[in-house]
Amino acid sequence: MEQNSAEDYALVEPDTLYIEKEETDFEIIYRLCFYKHDKRYVVFELKTTDCSSIDFVQSYKRNGVRRFDCFAVYDNVADGNRFLFFDYESWITYITPTCFSGFYPICSSVNFSNMEVLLENEGSKLKLSDDTLCVASEVSYLPFSRTYRMIKAKFVPYLHIEKEMEQHTCTPSTNSWIKGWGAEIGQEDLSGLFAGLTLTGIWGEGCGRIDIRLEEAHKTGRGTYTVKGASRIRLSVIRLFRGTIRIDSILGGLGLKDECINMDGFVYGRYVFREYGADSLKTYYCGHFRQAYRNNEQRVEKGRNDITELRMNLSEYTGHRQAADGRKEVCSWADAFIPGAPKDFCVINDAGEWVITPKYRKEGWDNLYDAYFNDSLTDDEVRKARLAEEGEWWPEATDIPFFMNCND
16 A cells, blocks of 8 residues: 655654555555544545546645645546645535636635635636636536636535544534534435436447446445346347445535525445346446435435536446456446546537437437437337337346345
8 A cells, every 4th residue: 555645744743634545456545544643534535447536735834833735636537626625623624516627726715614715727827817707516517718717616524424534524513414414324224315216328438328227225234235227238238237335425515405406415435236147247337426415304315406507417427347258348327417428429409408429329329319309200200219218128127136245
């Protein structure tokens, strides 16, 4: 295991964060840790298979006293960063829900009372507008732009569900919602966040179409769930699977609630789904996910977003599919916008809908285009195409037996 300190003296100076890096055959694990009273604590963990990483940005001091450390959590798929702040006064970890491409924090502007920070355009030496863009916490991604020199962004408390960190990340918070639901959500039965999900995605270099149905989920331990479902490749090949979902962390405090959107935060974790049958232990999907949730009268339910223009995923899975012959291909799926898709994969129309470009339609996307965007078809042809899109293609998934240990 490799250790990289935030500063050269970080491991010597007591109670300061440092980065641990662990490499396995399938992934790289980054951890932000510190020692206190001779005990090691993990305040943040990132597991990646796509060259994402955690990097030290700056340690901010006031009157010679270290106030907070700033780290960049790099998302290689989005080519952007979320920024993490660890406050040494309250021992609370914060993170920007938004992933920024080409903008970096001005640490002297960090305001823990308002949970705000100013970010500066990496091209600030160029002639740019002096206007400041205010970004709400519900915006998940902000691409690079030369329009604004500065951005004012929100950050929120990051809640690690590991029991050893509850005393540091949950209890000291002044946010009453976090003290209640945020601290306890990891112990709740969250199977409803995963059961009944139908998602669409891509696999392989050609961006072939894959549909995923998570039919049922059952809690088997704290933060651990067994699931069963089905995959459909190019609308033709249907395979059943079962597997495991493990929750790693919780990002709460968003509190987006109106008649069109209802979301309190995101649950993050890992998944391994193995196809059921003769090759059930040879062909599998694995990676990381995030799932939006809402707090509904002491129940935790899936988040809801009816505003297409927000372009925000509530369910998002990124990873790879390894076939029985050992061939490994990138595979990701979501409820709205597919993560990792090439820039020329689709265009966004005036209604906020994504339309597959002709280059990729032959990879199983023709029917989606015919169902909703092809004006040259007859009514019967459109109905047939929509039936394939909207009909239940996964009934056999309910017949798979649950295995409490999926050998993942």
